[in-house]
Amino acid sequence: MVSVAAHTSTGQHEVTSEAARRRTFAVISHPDAGKSTLTEALALHAAAITSAGAVHGKGDRRGVTSDWMEMEQARGISITSAALRIEYDGRVLNLLDTPGHADFSEDTYRVLAAVDCAVMLLDSAKGLEPQTLKLFDVARGRGIPVITFVNKWDRPGREPLELLDEIEQRIGLRPTPLNWPVGIAGDFRGLIDRTAGDAYTKLHRTPGGATRALEEPLDAARAAEVEGAAWEQAVEELALLDEIGADYDEESFLAGKSSPVLFGAALPNFGVSHLLRALVTLAPAPSARLDASGTPRPVDAPFSGFVFKMQANMDRAHRDRMAFVRVCSGRFDRGMVLTHAASGRPFATKYSQAVFGAERQTLDTAFPGDVIALVNAQSLRVGDTLYEGPKVEFPPIPSFAPEHFVVARALDSGRYKQFRRGIEQLDSEGVVQVLVSDVRGEQAPVLAAVGPLQFDVVTHRMEHEFRAPVELSPLDYSVARRTDAASAPVLHGLSGAEVLTRRSDGELLVLVHNKWRLKVIQRDHPDLLMEPLLAGGIEEEG
DSSP, rough: OHHHHHHHHHHHHHHHHHHHEEEEEEEETTSSSHHHHHHHEEEEEEEEHSSOOOOSTTTTBBBBOOOOOHHHHHHHHOOOOEEEEEEEETTTEEOOOOOOOOGGGHHHHHHHTTTTTEEEETTTBBSSOHHHHHHOOOOOOOTOOEEEEETTSSSSSHHHHHHHHHHHHHHHHHHEESSSEEETTTTTOOEEEGGTTTTEEEEEOGGGGOOOOOEEEOOHHHHHHTTTTTHHHHHHHHHHHHHHHHHOHHHHHHHHEEEEEOOOTTTBBBBBHHHHHHHHHHHHHOOOEEEEOOOOOTSHHHSSSEEEEEOOOOOOOOTTEEEEEEESSSSSEEOEEETTTTTEEEESSEEEEEEEETEEEEEOEEEEOOOOEEOOOOOOTTEEEEEEOOOOOOOOOBBBBBOEEEEEEEGGGGGGGHHHHHHHHHHHHHHSEEEEEETOOHHHHHEEEESTTTHHHHHHHHHHHHSOOEEEEOOSOEEHHHHEEETHHHHHHHEEEEEEEEEEOEEEEEEEOHHHHHHHHHHHHSSSOOOOOTTEEEOOOO
């Protein structure tokens, strides 16, 4: 007869070993750097799919699997985030796709709360762009190690050494190239692997880049003969890297002081296999995560996880509501009954799935680092904790500081019930922040957003999903600050300011016309509370 202690020990060993196999990461980038294409290319190399899709499907080439909403496919941008689970070289890779557009950076922030590593994707011609910098600040603020992938080397771009210098000078990360391109940007011949004795692989494009690139290993003598001056230049640049000691260092990478750098081109699938190997060998496995009290929760503790994303109506046939949960500890088994930390009520997990875009399949078990999609999760919100056994709660995920505000009204007063349900749904998903007050009433909530494209999503989804078309009227505010019950009455009576309640958490926010007016109010009323909110991973400047 097996003792309970022995059974528990066996279970903990399984959880520990399975957690060690996981790599959970996100790709962060500026719009148009090729993030969705890279997501598909990684899945292709891991054989999760058979052909990669461009953002706009052409001919018989389909659109990217991860961008499932009509608006995404029409505009060629990522609005929602998706979770892709792929197995490669004995590892389970959980790739959490993120919105590329700056207006949806709050969703990216939530995703970054659920990963252990980030891939910073740079355009070879543009280098570090504003949205990349903003998201890097978020990753740095969360202590997430960053691997850099310089994309689009098959197109004209900048010098590789110049890009390395920009990374070091602008964000203070010491770049440590793992591979090196032969041929300037736009004339991509192949890659030298610095981690494998400078072995050279010549790359051959496949038609349309929809299947894995053909790789041809060449020795140095043959490479020099075939590539000529391009080879000589690459060898000189490698010698310079060796001289300055730009070599990978695990301690500084995990501490966020250096970043392994890889060069490639996602569309023709050049260098993607190098990135996959780097993720498998260098990216950290899930480890103990701090709970709300600051206590580390070991991966082999009883099950716990937190909701980092809500999404409704992913399956039009079922009109369901799905919660994406990052597993932090323990083993998940479909059907287990967990406790919802916010309410203390039981939560059944009969319907658990793995989801990528519009594709889904039943998920029976999961371990730390995995992402579970729980269907019909009406009682859950972003940031909620689910657990088994003794209570645990993880810190909430902060909201961004909104800069755009509109009043929403139902165009058809006879569909007010659908209007109210739709607004509540979009609020719980974090599509927008919903602000209310007794003065405006429930019929005219104020929607607050980081970027105006979020309002386009609201308009589209309210009409097509909830059959409740809305009219959005802009408000002349551009600044939001947190306040309290003592300060609210005074602030609400001032010109150019209005106090509302954020429905999701009850926080009081004061909206102000602009930063100039904010400074005047702060000067005249220094005793009133007007705290900055989180903006892009760093505190706003007053």
